[in-house]
Amino acid sequence: xxxxxxxxxxxxxxxxxxxxxxxxxxxxxxxxxxxxxxxxxxxxxxxxxxxxxxxxxxxxxxxxxxxxxxxxxxxxxxxxxxxxxxxxxxxxxxxxxxxxxxxxxxxxxxxxxxxxxxxxxxxxxxxxxxxxxxxxxxxxxxxxxxxxxxxxxxxxxxxxxxxxxxxxxxxxxxxxxxxxxxxxxxxxxxxxxxxxxxxxxxxxxxxxxxxxxxxxxxxxxxxxxxxxxxxxxxxxxxxxxxxxxxxxxxxxxxxxxxxxxxxxxxxxxxxxxxxxxxxxxxxxxxxxxxxxxxxxxxxxxxxxxxxxxxxxxxxxxxxxxxxxxxxxxxxxxxxxxxxxxxxxxxxxxxxxxxxxxxxxxxxxxxxxxxxxxxxxxxxxxxxxxxxxxxxxxxxxxxxxx
Amino acid sequence: xxxxxxxxxxxxxxxxxxxxxxxxxxxxxxxxxxxxxxxxxxxxxxxxxxxxxxxxxxxxxxxxxxxxxxxxxxxxxxxxxxxxxxxxxxxxxxxxxxxxxxxxxxxxxxxxxxxxxxxxxxxxxxxxxxxxxxxxxxxxxxxxxxxxxxxxxxxxxxxxxxxxxxxxxxxxxxxxxxxxxxxxxxxxxxxxxxxxxxxxxxxxxxxxxxxxxxxxxxxxxxxxxxxxxxxxxxxxxxxxxxxxxxxxxxxxxxxxxxxxxxxxxxxxxxxxxxxxxxxxxxxxxxxxxxxxxxxxxxxxxxxxxxxxxxxxxxxxxxxxxxxxxxxxxxxxxxxxxxxxxxxxxxxxxxxxxxxxxxxxxxxxxxxxxxxxxxxxxxxxxxxxxxxxxxxxxxxxxxxxx
Numbered sequence: 055x056x057x058x059x060x061x062x063x064x065x066x067x068x069x070x071x072x073x074x075x076x077x078x079x080x081x082x083x084x085x086x087x088x089x090x091x092x093x094x095x096x097x098x099x100x101x102x103x104x105x106x107x108x109x110x111x112x113x114x115x116x117x118x119x120x121x122x123x124x125x126x127x128x129x130x131x132x133x134x135x136x137x138x139x140x141x142x143x144x145x146x147x148x149x150x151x152x153x154x155x156x157x158x159x160x161x162x163x164x165x166x167x168x169x170x171x172x173x174x175x176x177x178x179x180x181x182x183x184x185x186x187x188x189x190x191x192x193x194x195x196x197x198x199x200x201x202x203x204x205x206x207x208x209x210x211x212x213x214x215x216x217x218x219x220x221x222x223x224x225x226x227x228x229x230x231x232x233x234x235x236x237x238x239x240x241x242x243x244x245x246x247x248x249x250x251x252x253x254x255x256x257x258x259x260x261x262x263x264x265x266x267x268x269x270x271x272x273x274x275x276x277x278x279x280x281x282x283x284x285x286x287x288x289x290x291x292x293x294x295x296x297x298x299x300x301x302x303x304x305x306x307x308x309x310x311x312x313x314x315x316x317x318x319x320x321x322x323x324x325x326x327x328x329x330x331x332x333x334x335x336x337x338x339x340x341x342x343x344x345x346x347x348x349x350x351x352x353x354x355x356x357x358x359x360x361x362x363x364x365x366x367x368x369x370x371x372x373x374x375x376x377x378x379x380x381x382x383x384x385x386x387x388x389x390x391x392x393x394x395x396x397x398x399x400x401x402x403x404x405x406x407x408x409x410x411x412x413x414x415x416x417x418x419x420x421x422x423x424x425x426x427x428x429x430x431x432x433x434x435x436x437x438x439x440x441x442x443x444x445x446x447x448x449x450x451x452x453x454x455x
Numbered sequence: 456x457x458x459x460x461x462x463x464x465x466x467x468x469x470x471x472x473x474x475x476x477x478x479x480x481x482x483x484x485x486x487x488x489x490x491x492x493x494x495x496x497x498x499x500x501x502x503x504x505x506x507x508x509x510x511x512x513x514x515x516x517x518x519x520x521x522x523x524x525x526x527x528x529x530x531x532x533x534x535x536x537x538x539x540x541x542x543x544x545x546x547x548x549x550x551x552x553x554x555x556x557x558x559x560x561x562x563x564x565x566x567x568x569x570x571x572x573x574x575x576x577x578x579x580x581x582x583x584x585x586x587x588x589x590x591x592x593x594x595x596x597x598x599x600x601x602x603x604x605x606x607x608x609x610x611x612x613x614x615x616x617x618x619x620x621x622x623x624x625x626x627x628x629x630x631x632x633x634x635x636x637x638x639x640x641x642x643x644x645x646x647x648x649x650x651x652x653x654x655x656x657x658x659x660x661x662x663x664x665x666x667x668x669x670x671x672x673x674x675x676x677x678x679x680x681x682x683x684x685x686x687x688x689x690x691x692x693x694x695x696x697x698x699x700x701x702x703x704x705x706x707x708x709x710x711x712x713x714x715x716x717x718x719x720x721x722x723x724x725x726x727x728x729x730x731x732x733x734x735x736x737x738x739x740x741x742x743x744x745x746x747x748x749x750x751x752x753x754x755x756x757x758x759x760x761x762x763x764x765x766x767x768x769x770x771x772x773x774x775x776x777x778x779x780x781x782x783x784x785x786x787x788x789x790x791x792x793x794x795x796x797x798x799x800x801x802x803x804x805x806x807x808x809x810x811x812x813x814x815x816x817x818x819x820x821x822x823x824x825x826x827x828x829x830x831x832x833x834x835x836x837x838x839x840x841x842x843x844x845x846x847x848x849x850x851x852x853x854x855x856x
Binding site: 060064412413414415428430431432434435438439440441442443444445446450451452453454455 | 484485489512516517518519520521522523524525526527536537540541543546547794796797799800801802803804824825828833834
């Protein structure tokens with residue numbers, strides 16, 4: 055039986071509440087004094103919880119696969135990341151805080167420099183973000199619609215922007231309009247199948263119109279478009295898991311990912327304390343809360359071991375406030391590992407802790423990679439985590455009689 | 456390569472004997488004094504065996520999925536429970552001890568109360584089982600056949616019974632003939648696809664004939680039919696694994712499940728000692744024995760921790776008699792967990808012990824959930840257990856050269 059179908063059939067609504075706290079990029083590998091960030095951090099509250107909880111290590115996608123934020127979060131939300139792919143354009147749109155709908159094709163754009171039809175700089179000399187905003191504002195005013203398809207633009211950083219085409223019958227069967235190398239002629243987007251013909255034509259018209267508007271704006275006198283992608287048709291958490299889910303996240307991309315699976319997005323502040331205040335404020339309204347802590351990943355990517363440790367300690371110090379709400383199921387984990395030693399996302403399994411009235415008490419001495427390896431959940435696919443949360447919240451009926 | 460095909464190609468017959476001892480609902484979660492039933496039970500024989508055996512924890516279906524007896528047993532017998540589904544009607548028929556064949560559609564029936572065409576009690580006031588038997592006997596006498604299809608009836612408890620339609624060209628594409636709520640009109644079974652037309656018509660005729668026979672038998676003056684299901688076409692253990700398998704079980708449902716995969720069903724008594732006597736008596740005739748102990752599950756479902764502990768201890772005290780037969784492979788496990796704390800089946804992985812001349816000796820100090828977590832089999836899908844049994848009995852050839 056298909057996975058989604060199985061959950062649709064087995065899940066039931068009840069009043070029990072689940073909190074999924076995700077410290078982005080939580081996992082690490084031994085680095086300072088042979089310790090990981092979690093091993094180095096002073097986390098008395100999580101360590102105590104680890105004694106009473108079921109712990110394990112979650113594999114975001116597959117052994118050895120380093121996930122981006124999209125697939126890693128889909129897994130945690132209970133969706134097979136190999137089945138549901140979130141295209142580059144869509145992810146970029148979510149990242150800059152654009153709302154995407156089922157009618158959309160989202161595209162990554164670069165401002166670029168063209169001289170006599172030849173692309174001489176694919177990033178237009180990395181123009182300042184402020185100037186980018188001016189240009190996008192100009193383009194938005196001049197190009198509102200092409201052939202009945204709505205044109206929506208938003209600036210990213212430096213030379214980057216996102217284009218959303220919104221209309222009926224659009225397709226993502228469109229190849230990149232990007233020569234990939236400098237010194238080659240401008241390349242307009244082309245359909246990769248008959249289905250993509252209309253969309254490719256509109257995209258090509260957009261490039262031409264943009265070039266007219268940008269005339270004389272050297273070095274940003276043209277645009278390159280790539281990563282055409284459609285809104286992924288992910289069935290909602292409400293439909294599959296019968297949850298009323300809400301997301302608390304400070305960064306646009308994570309709010310966007312949560313919206314893709316049908317979560318309500320709660321307004322929140324910049325700090326972990328703000329996020330926990332938001333959790334308290336909306337506690338009665340939902341039965342599933344996704345709380346996202348971003349900075350563990352950011353500092354991991356910077357290679358800043360000490361700062362990542364501090365973020366973990368900050369979360370730990372606020373954990374009692376979450377516990378005071380008495381969630382029926384609490385999970386603390388990451389979406390993937392971001393070891394400071396690697397300064398990047400990695401493939402390493404992620405510490406996972408689940409506390410409920412019906413979990414095993416593993417008696418671990420601390421919450422970290424090494425201890426979680428001894429936990430009763432073993433090493434398991436992160437996508438199974440949602441089933442564990444639902445089971446521990448008694449939100450799943452028996453399969454078969 | 457498909458799973459069944461792989462086993463068909465690799466398995467070979469030999470004289471080695473396998474015993475699969477299943478304590479139903481064996482697994483637990485910490486409860487009395489923070490211990491599980493297995494941790495609390497005094498099991499010197501299993502503990503000694505655990506030192507010399509390969510142990511692990513088996514996941515019946517998937518992480519977080521709580522299985523019914525059907526899927527849980529299919530897994531243990533080596534069949535993917537998501538591939539082979541046993542319909543509600545079939546399982547109910549097995550549960551009351553009816554034999555089902557490839558020509559059958561099995562249906563769950565309720566006696567119900569109808570007044571002026573409206574169902575006023577879907578359970579006919581839960582009539583006594585004795586009265587149910589009288590009515591079924593009457594119906595069986597009056598309705599032997601409809602349109603060439605044989606009608607076979609058997610009482611369950613209180614208002615429940617099972618109807619088997621036996622004939623050619625029957626289908627389970629038939630929706631429930633049950634208004635689901637009281638106060639609504641009687642609802643006859645209807646086809647859910649053209650394939651189900653004939654079967655639905657026969658079922659509807661059965662309801663009408665039954666109403667004639669039951670006239671004046673208020674409150675049991677009509678029947679509701681639901682859970683139409685066909686015999687699942689499961690390839691036999693003989694065909695796939697080349698075993699001569701036999702089942703020793705006291706409850707009809709487990710004998711029925713064993714028959715579905717082609718086991719011979721051995722007559723036995725009510726107690727574990729009776730079952731082991733049966734094992735001894737037929738030792739020479741088969742090379743695979745499934746021995747089912749029911750009461751661990753029953754007491755678990757009652758929330759009776761102490762009684763479940765006692766059943767485990769009873770089995771342990773009789774274990775030396777099984778060992779004296781010198782099985783080449785002995786597995787002791789459960790089909791799923793039934794923690795007394797939950798009073799229900801659960802999703803928790805099940806302790807699994809395998810002893811053979813070729814297993815690892817894990818040196819565990821006891822046979823229970825916590826110790827098995829440290830075992831050499833790890834946490835693994837229960838459906839893989841059959842391959843481990845066959846391998847340890849040297850009944851599988853090399854895959855590939």
